[in-house]
Amino acid sequence: MPETVDERMDLITRNLQETLGRDKLRSIMAEREVSIYWGTAPTGRPHIGYFVPMVKLADFLRAGAHVTVLFADIHAYLDNMKSSWDQLKLRTQYYQQVIKAILTTIGVPIDKLRFVVGSEYQLERKYTLDVYRLEAIVSEHDAKKAGAEVVKQVASPALSGLVYPLLQALDEEYLECDAQFGGVDQRKIFTFAEKYLPQLGYRKRSHLMNAMVGGLNGSKMSSSDANSKIDLLDSADMVKQKIKMAFCEEGNIENNPILAFSRAVIFPAFDLWNMNHADAPRRCFEIIRPEKFGGHLSIATFEELQTLFAAKEIHPGDLKNGFAAALVSLLDPIRAFCDTPETQALLAKAYPAPVPAIQADVSRIDLRVGVVTHVAVHPENPAQYVETVDLGPELGERTIVSGIAAHITPEQLTGKSVIVAANVKPSKFRGVASHGMLLAATVAEPAPKVELLVPDEDAKAGDLVTIAGFERKPDAQLNPKHKILEKVMPDFSIDAEGVLVFKSPRADAPVQPKVANNAITVPTLRNAAVA
Numbered sequence: 001m002p003e004t005v006d007e008r009m010d011l012i013t014r015n016l017q018e019t020l021g022r023d024k025l026r027s028i029m030a031e032r033e034v035s036i037y038w039g040t041a042p043t044g045r046p047h048i049g050y051f052v053p054m055v056k057l058a059d060f061l062r063a064g065a066h067v068t069v070l071f072a073d074i075h076a077y078l079d080n081m082k083s084s085w086d087q088l089k090l091r092t093q094y095y096q097q098v099i100k101a102i103l104t105t106i107g108v109p110i111d112k113l114r115f116v117v118g119s120e121y122q123l124e125r126k127y128t129l130d131v132y133r134l135e136a137i138v139s140e141h142d143a144k145k146a147g148a149e150v151v152k153q154v155a156s157p158a159l160s161g162l163v164y165p166l167l168q169a170l171d172e173e174y175l176e177c178d179a180q181f182g183g184v185d186q187r188k189i190f191t192f193a194e195k196y197l198p199q200l201g202y203r204k205r206s207h208l209m210n211a212m213v214g215g216l217n218g219s220k221m222s223s224s225d226a227n228s229k230i231d232l233l234d235s236a237d238m239v240k241q242k243i244k245m246a247f248c249e250e251g252n253i254e255n256n257p258i259l260a261f262s263r264a265v266i267f268p269a270f271d272l273w274n275m276n277h278a279d280a281p282r283r284c285f286e287i288i289r290p291e292k293f294g295g296h297l298s299i300a301t302f303e304e305l306q307t308l309f310a311a312k313e314i315h316p317g318d319l320k321n322g323f324a325a326a327l328v329s330l331l332d333p334i335r336a337f338c339d340t341p342e343t344q345a346l347l348a349k350a351y352p353a354p355v356p357a358i359q360a361d362v363s364r365i366d367l368r369v370g371v372v373t374h375v376a377v378h379p380e381n382p383a384q385y386v387e388t389v390d391l392g393p394e395l396g397e398r399t400i401v402s403g404i405a406a407h408i409t410p411e412q413l414t415g416k417s418v419i420v421a422a423n424v425k426p427s428k429f430r431g432v433a434s435h436g437m438l439l440a441a442t443v444a445e446p447a448p449k450v451e452l453l454v455p456d457e458d459a460k461a462g463d464l465v466t467i468a469g470f471e472r473k474p475d476a477q478l479n480p481k482h483k484i485l486e487k488v489m490p491d492f493s494i495d496a497e498g499v500l501v502f503k504s505p506r507a508d509a510p511v512q513p514k515v516a517n518n519a520i521t522v523p524t525l526r527n528a529a530v531a
């Protein structure tokens with residue numbers, strides 16, 4: 001630990017973008033050991049960006065500070081349920097493992113740190129009461145503003161996003177810290193805490209802010225853009241591949257994610273390692289290249305690397321290779337640490353592969369020809385018919401209930417061919433189970449009219465309806481929750497000639513559904529909807 005308070009203070013604040021309440025922190029440090037905390041909400045899979053704050057924790061420890069890492073599980077939930085309640089425990093466990101692995105890799109002694117899970121104290125009576133006390137004095141405006149850069153901004157924001165900054169402010173009191181550390185994206189929450197903690201009678205804390213390190217494509221490091229972020233467990237090949245795609249312009253040192261990350265992580269991590277292994281050969285940033293392109297370089301400081309790159313003495317390809325090798329050397333031990341059946345199982349449960357989105361397309365509906373063999377008025381509802389419909393050799397006869405009695409007479413229906421959605425989920429209409437749906441055209445104006453769709457004369461019971469561009473793949477039974485019919489039926493209509501057409505997402509113009517090679521029609525309605 002450095003001798004003087006000023007030296008220790010310099011170590012705590014070096015490389016930070018901004019510090020609020022520096023003098024206060026210094027005066028505390030002159031009296032006793034200070035305590036600093038950093039919090040993370042266990043949401044998406046941690047990526048290499050997590051190395052950045054860890055490097056600072058090393059500085060804090062070396063300056064003699066007590067350091068707490070908070071796993072803010074409740075915050076992960078409050079922030080638009082980025083983690084569901086079920087996932088939270090698992091993700092918190094996973095975060096704990098990998099954060100400890102990162103710290104170990106860069107040579108931070110984890111036995112000197114305190115690890116806390118938010119829900120362990122944030123549900124206690126006193127804390128809860130303080131949340132309410134804050135809610136009673138914080139304006140909606142201030143709460144919203146505080147979270148604007150941290151809480152995901154959505155169209156119809158939930159109340160939980162407003163509560164988020166309140167809890168983060170209270171954490172400073174309950175973790176008994178003198179300063180909170182975070183990225184500059186936390187700034188508005190930090191100033192919010194400075195304003196409101198004193199109003200509850202608590203001490204205003206100091207705030208230490210790291211610069212943000214961007215993604216590899218030159219913008220923000222985002223979990224949703226796979227190429228912009230490197231997962232902590234990516235293989236060496238994957239890491240090299242992503243770095244190859246990274247934005248890195250010759251001579252450009254201003255917008256250069258590789259240089260930025262080298263400065264924030266690679267060099268500090270190598271420095272720590274060299275400090276802890278005084279007897280071993282020093283670890284350096286190595287540029288390996290053939291003699292004719294300048295030969296091998298061992299670079300000890302970031303400034304040296306940056307100067308050489310600015311002078312175009314290091315080519316982007318060589319910088320990328322050197323960076324990839326350095327990064328892989330940091331990630332190797334993390335991957336090894338997590339390469340146990342337990343961690344792999346944990347990971348699979350905490351971050352399950354996304355279920356493919358449900359395709360609501362017409363191929364899932366079993367449309368076919370039926371022949372109505374018998375019609376009776378529903379015994380308990382005169383607006384409905386109970387029909388017996390022959391759906392051909394494969395499906396046989398079915399009972400189907402249709403609410404068309406006001407528009408069609410039993411005589412008009414008996415013996416006729418119709419078009420049936422045969423795989424709708426059976427449902428009961430006042431005691432009579434219906435096993436299908438007859439497709440009909442409807443108009444509302446000038447007077448409501450309904451006509452059933454009619455296949456051509458040659459169609460037989462059981463014949464299939466086909467639609468160009470779609471291979472029939474009907475579900476055994478449509479799941480009402482997937483709302484396939486609701487989503488697809490509006491794309492059917494009757495055109496100006498009285499022919500059934502389908503507005504296919506796979507064709508430029510409407511297509512005609514066919515039975516064998518023939519169109520489906522209605523007797524008299526034109527430009528009508530289909531239901």
Ligand SMILES: N[C@@H](Cc1ccc(O)cc1)C(=O)O
Pocket residue numbers: 038039040041070072075150167168169171172186
């Ligand atoms: N707001 C932090 C997480 C956090 C939550 C609660 C805290 O007390 C501190 C930090 C983030 O964006 O990652």
